[in-house]
Amino acid sequence: MSPMKVFGHPMLTNVARVLFFLEEVGAEYELVPVDFLAGEHKRPQHLKLNPFGKMPGFQDGDLVLFESRAISKYILRKYGKADLDLLRDNGSIEESSMVDVWTEVEAQQYYPAIAPVVFECIINPFIMRTAPTNQTVVDESLERLRGVLGIYEARLEKSSYLAGDSVSFADLNHIPFTFYFMATPYASLFDEYPKVKAWWERLMARPAVKRVCKNMPTKF
Amino acid sequence: MSPMKVFGHPMLTNVARVLFFLEEVGAEYELVPVDFLAGEHKRPQHLKLNPFGKMPGFQDGDLVLFESRAISKYILRKYGKADLDLLRDNGSIEESSMVDVWTEVEAQQYYPAIAPVVFECIINPFIMRTAPTNQTVVDESLERLRGVLGIYEARLEKSSYLAGDSVSFADLNHIPFTFYFMATPYASLFDEYPKVKAWWERLMARPAVKRVCKNMPTKF
Numbered sequence: 001m002s003p004m005k006v007f008g009h010p011m012l013t014n015v016a017r018v019l020f021f022l023e024e025v026g027a028e029y030e031l032v033p034v035d036f037l038a039g040e041h042k043r044p045q046h047l048k049l050n051p052f053g054k055m056p057g058f059q060d061g062d063l064v065l066f067e068s069r070a071i072s073k074y075i076l077r078k079y080g081k082a083d084l085d086l087l088r089d090n091g092s093i094e095e096s097s098m099v100d101v102w103t104e105v106e107a108q109q110y111y112p113a114i115a116p117v118v119f120e121c122i123i124n125p126f127i128m129r130t131a132p133t134n135q136t137v138v139d140e141s142l143e144r145l146r147g148v149l150g151i152y153e154a155r156l157e158k159s160s161y162l163a164g165d166s167v168s169f170a171d172l173n174h175i176p177f178t179f180y181f182m183a184t185p186y187a188s189l190f191d192e193y194p195k196v197k198a199w200w201e202r203l204m205a206r207p208a209v210k211r212v213c214k215n216m217p218t219k220f
Numbered sequence: 221m222s223p224m225k226v227f228g229h230p231m232l233t234n235v236a237r238v239l240f241f242l243e244e245v246g247a248e249y250e251l252v253p254v255d256f257l258a259g260e261h262k263r264p265q266h267l268k269l270n271p272f273g274k275m276p277g278f279q280d281g282d283l284v285l286f287e288s289r290a291i292s293k294y295i296l297r298k299y300g301k302a303d304l305d306l307l308r309d310n311g312s313i314e315e316s317s318m319v320d321v322w323t324e325v326e327a328q329q330y331y332p333a334i335a336p337v338v339f340e341c342i343i344n345p346f347i348m349r350t351a352p353t354n355q356t357v358v359d360e361s362l363e364r365l366r367g368v369l370g371i372y373e374a375r376l377e378k379s380s381y382l383a384g385d386s387v388s389f390a391d392l393n394h395i396p397f398t399f400y401f402m403a404t405p406y407a408s409l410f411d412e413y414p415k416v417k418a419w420w421e422r423l424m425a426r427p428a429v430k431r432v433c434k435n436m437p438t439k440f
Binding site: 051052063065066067068069070073074077078093094096097100101103104105107108109148151154155 | 271272283285286287288289290293294297298313314316317320321323324325327328329368371374375
């Protein structure tokens, strides 16, 4: 069988998300480059894979999927190993619900706080070259992020990872934007939250994570 | 066993989301009012249920959950019936992945397009009384929503519902914001997308949906 195909550039946060899970399960895959600066993701060939013209596109045999979180869950369900069990599919409904809770927290609370800092400090000025840093947006987002990190600190006083004492889908979803945040001038914010900092260092020490992050540039 | 408890006001979109699924599965539950205009959701009693101070809070026996999408999945997994199977947990990985894809599309593409219109036209001016309608935001969001609805129209030409020929978790997640959108001056936008309009009418005809929507006021 031909390997799974991921269409997109590995520096993009949503592409990186899918790659983390492919590397975690150790599946064979092919990364097919899409030149987003040339607008390739808006052309008919890519729109067949993702009608919204976003990246990544994804193909496994005849199956076409889009939306990085959905693709990632598919990879874990189809190719995941029992001893990894990042979705807790092998556990109780209560255990998998805790993964769902903290996966939603990432999407609904953490991402809206951290992403604007990354967009303003890295993505817009250096990658897209669309706009200089808007300091008001950065400052408001940092304030919001402090609130979120305070709640994470309390949570991580109770368990090593967000959904319990082993790593889950929820934790790994935090990596793409946090990785780029750590390349902004505000990385030291995490020093104020020692449990969060230690959690972050545990995630970054994972071999699968290291393999993906080496293709995510932070100097421009 | 005491019934599940949902803490929050049924007019709020994230509370309504949970109520749709409780009504769909026919589970017993108690709705515990939280006076959000008086800031009750920011007080210690509510923060024990949801550390982010958001609604709804949720309790089932000793289990406390937050984030409405996570609560909803818990309800379906714990109390769902095989003949409803809104998550396609009884089907193949490919089938449940299509539910994941369109659930993420709702969160990542549809919501960011439709929500600003609802916030600007209904929630901010009439419920929160914080600001008048910002017409620029409304116009930009309507433009974005047209793009999204065009893709939905193409999808719904292939199947009656987003993830196939029967209703799923993905479809029902669209209801709260679409319901309020239909009370804005822009409801007729949906008339331009006949498959989407018919899909919406099928969702609104569901008895469980009707029971929840009668507690979602659209006149102020």
